[in-house]
Amino acid sequence: MTGEERETAETLLAETLIPRAELAVSGCVLSLVGAIVGFFAGAILLSAALIVGPFAPGDWTWKGLATFAVVGLAFALSRVLAPIFRRNDQAERLAEDVHGGIVEVLDVEAFIAWREIDREPAFTFDVAGEQPFHAKGSVLAPLVAQGTFPCRRFTLVRLPSSRVALACEPRGEPLPPRA
Numbered sequence: 001m002t003g004e005e006r007e008t009a010e011t012l013l014a015e016t017l018i019p020r021a022e023l024a025v026s027g028c029v030l031s032l033v034g035a036i037v038g039f040f041a042g043a044i045l046l047s048a049a050l051i052v053g054p055f056a057p058g059d060w061t062w063k064g065l066a067t068f069a070v071v072g073l074a075f076a077l078s079r080v081l082a083p084i085f086r087r088n089d090q091a092e093r094l095a096e097d098v099h100g101g102i103v104e105v106l107d108v109e110a111f112i113a114w115r116e117i118d119r120e121p122a123f124t125f126d127v128a129g130e131q132p133f134h135a136k137g138s139v140l141a142p143l144v145a146q147g148t149f150p151c152r153r154f155t156l157v158r159l160p161s162s163r164v165a166l167a168c169e170p171r172g173e174p175l176p177p178r179a
Contacts, residue, residue, distance in 0.1 A: 001101045005157060005166045008139070009098045012164060027080045031073055038072015039065055090162065097159035103166060106156045108133060113150040115177040123150050123177060137165030150175045 001009070042065045050061070110125035110133070121144045122136035135156055143149035153172030158165045 001103050005103055006098065006101070008166050009094065009159060009164070012094060027077070030080045031076045034076020034079075035069045035073040038075070039069040041072065042068025093162035094159065094164065097161045097164075100161075102160060104156075104158050104160050106158070107153070108135075108156060109153050109172075110150065110175060111152075113175045113177040115150075115179065121149075125150070134163070135165055135168070136163070137168075139165045139168055143168060143170060147174060150177055 045068070046061050046064050108125065108127060110127050112126040114124045116122040116124060116136075118136065120136060120138045121140035122134070123140075125133040125135065127133045135150075135158075137158070140149055148170040149168065151170040151172045152175050153170075155169045155171060156165055157167040
């Protein structure tokens, strides 16, 4: 791994790690919002039940509201914690790659390219092998903007475990991606 590749990988690793204070604050706020939304959703449903049915308000209505608040809280917590665990897995793979200091240098010859919808440029290529080849990473963005990527032949430098692209050198004619 060259110095430039190591610097790029360490920058990606730093961007992947989320500060714990930021996680705690966002988790508390979203959990509170989930509980409030659940409480009010329960209030609306229980009010409708009281109006429509022959139910008498009492202790059960507060228990019903509390149940909806707890369900809202649980839903909000699940939505907050899922990306955190996903990011931690990604950060662990990146850290493993950075500390290992090994990169894959792949010469790729593609026949068909499919563009994938993602936050950063992502493509799947038919390379006449058993499995399609997947290339993804912010390093591809300038090449896509220039119109030189995707192409028929290219050299890709990526981390082996996380499969994050660190460098790409187009070598062939542009290959129009399919949707």
